[in-house]
Amino acid sequence: MTPPQRRRRRPRERPPEPPAPPSPLAHPEGSEGEEGRDGPRNPERLYVLTGGGEDTDRAEVDLVTLVVARAAVPPPGIQPEQTALLRLCGTPLSVAEISAYLHLPFSVVTVLLTELLAAGLVRARAPIARQALPDRSLLEAVMHGLQKL
Amino acid sequence: MDFKSSDTVTGPRAGDHLPHTAQAAVKIVIVGGFGVGKTTMVGSVSEIRPLTTEETMTQAGIGVDDDYGAETKTATTVAMDFGRISLTDQLVLYLFGTPGQERFWFLWNGLFEGALGAVVLVDTRRLEAGFDVIGRLEERGVPFVVATNEFPDAPRYPVEDLRAALDLPEEIPIVRCDARRRASSRDTLMTLMRFLHSLAMTSTRS
Ligand SMILES: Nc1nc2c(ncn2[C@@H]2O[C@H](COP(=O)(O)OP(=O)(O)OP(=O)(O)O)[C@@H](O)[C@H]2O)c(=O)[nH]1
Numbered sequence: 079m080t081p082p083q084r085r086r087r088r089p090r091e092r093p094p095e096p097p098a099p100p101s102p103l104a105h106p107e108g109s110e111g112e113e114g115r116d117g118p119r120n121p122e123r124l125y126v127l128t129g130g131g132e133d134t135d136r137a138e139v140d141l142v143t144l145v146v147a148r149a150a151v152p153p154p155g156i157q158p159e160q161t162a163l164l165r166l167c168g169t170p171l172s173v174a175e176i177s178a179y180l181h182l183p184f185s186v187v188t189v190l191l192t193e194l195l196a197a198g199l200v201r202a203r204a205p206i207a208r209q210a211l212p213d214r215s216l217l218e219a220v221m222h223g224l225q226k227l
Numbered sequence: 228m229d230f231k232s233s234d235t236v237t238g239p240r241a242g243d244h245l246p247h248t249a250q251a252a253v254k255i256v257i258v259g260g261f262g263v264g265k266t267t268m269v270g271s272v273s274e275i276r277p278l279t280t281e282e283t284m285t286q287a288g289i290g291v292d293d294d295y296g297a298e299t300k301t302a303t304t305v306a307m308d309f310g311r312i313s314l315t316d317q318l319v320l321y322l323f324g325t326p327g328q329e330r331f332w333f334l335w336n337g338l339f340e341g342a343l344g345a346v347v348l349v350d351t352r353r354l355e356a357g358f359d360v361i362g363r364l365e366e367r368g369v370p371f372v373v374a375t376n377e378f379p380d381a382p383r384y385p386v387e388d389l390r391a392a393l394d395l396p397e398e399i400p401i402v403r404c405d406a407r408r409r410a411s412s413r414d415t416l417m418t419l420m421r422f423l424h425s426l427a428m429t430s431t432r433s
């Protein structure tokens with residue numbers, strides 16, 4: 079019996095990827111105190127700041143960006159969706175989980191988050207992206223964790 | 228949007244909260260044809276009951292020429308199952324199991340970007356159902372491994388035949404998997420991680 083036959087494809091030419099943010103595992107102190115900024119209108123291109131001061135790295139809001147509320151009590155005057163988001167994020171929660179619990183699309187959650195970040199009401203912990211040179215210690219940490227499953 | 232009040236929102240169950248030490252998250256995407264076992268694999272290794280996130284895509288975003296004015300756009304909602312594994316107190320792994328309509332997967336902004344890699348599940352009864360997604364991963368340079376789900380009535384091809392049929396280079400692992408079993412799904416993820424690790428070793432040596 080002969081299986082059907084596929085033809086291999088080549089990688090597309092792509093512009094070089096922007097440098098990935100530093101791994102928070104390597105610099106555990108550096109990932110706190112992130113603030114939002116006024117982002118561009120396109121919710122697919124939102125950025126959050128991943129540090130303070132001059133040499134800040136920017137990271138996009140990702141499905142696995144971890145979000146934590148900074149204030150225990152939601153301030154008055156924000157949207158009900160944002161109040162709900164703040165309540166959910168008493169402990170760290172990924173954007174994907176926020177989207178699931180709020181029953182809101184990912185891009186809507188990123189818009190809500192941008193405002194909350196700009197207002198300093200939440201903190202975002204940037205995801206670790208696949209880099210041009212993958213961080214071997216990160217891969218080893220993932221393997222070690224999986225082995226315990 | 229019919230969002231009424233935050234009181235109606237059900238959040239994580241008692242045991243589903245991440246510790247405050249959680250610093251960072253990584254993701255792996257599980258892809259494959261319709262009904263191949265993607266959701267099953269996510270569920271078998273996840274520490275939380277699998278959740279569903281969704282994204283709204285407009286016609287302009289799914290390959291139709293740009294049009295103007297929101298009222299002329301038709302929106303499509305694409306849902307995505309995902310699960311979670313806390314690897315350490317600081318590091319969390321999310322697994323995304325893509326839904327059946329593959330033309331949407333690669334338009335979901337930020338799904339494959341930044342993913343460590345992908346597991347391609349294939350059903351040997353319908354091998355060609357995985358051809359397109361493998362090609363798209365190749366085009367995007369997303370590293371992946373292939374796992375064949377062993378359905379009872381599925382043909383059992385030798386790995387060399389599968390490799391030839393899928394036209395995969397020697398270094399890409401092809402493994403057998405039973406997505407219903409946690410250990411088997413875990414082993415498949417380990418295969419992907421070892422493959423990524425070997426890629427990292429190669430790129431630092433050259
Ligand atoms: N024998 C066997 N059955 C499996 C395996 N994995 C999944 N199944 C069964 O296959 C059926 C489909 O599995 P799903 O996990 O829903 O497949 P899916 O890829 O998420 O399907 P769609 O999201 O609809 O594309 C279910 O009845 C599973 O119990 C496997 O490894 N072996």
Ligand SMILES: [Mg+2]
Nearest residue numbers: 265266308326
């Ligand atoms: Mg499914």
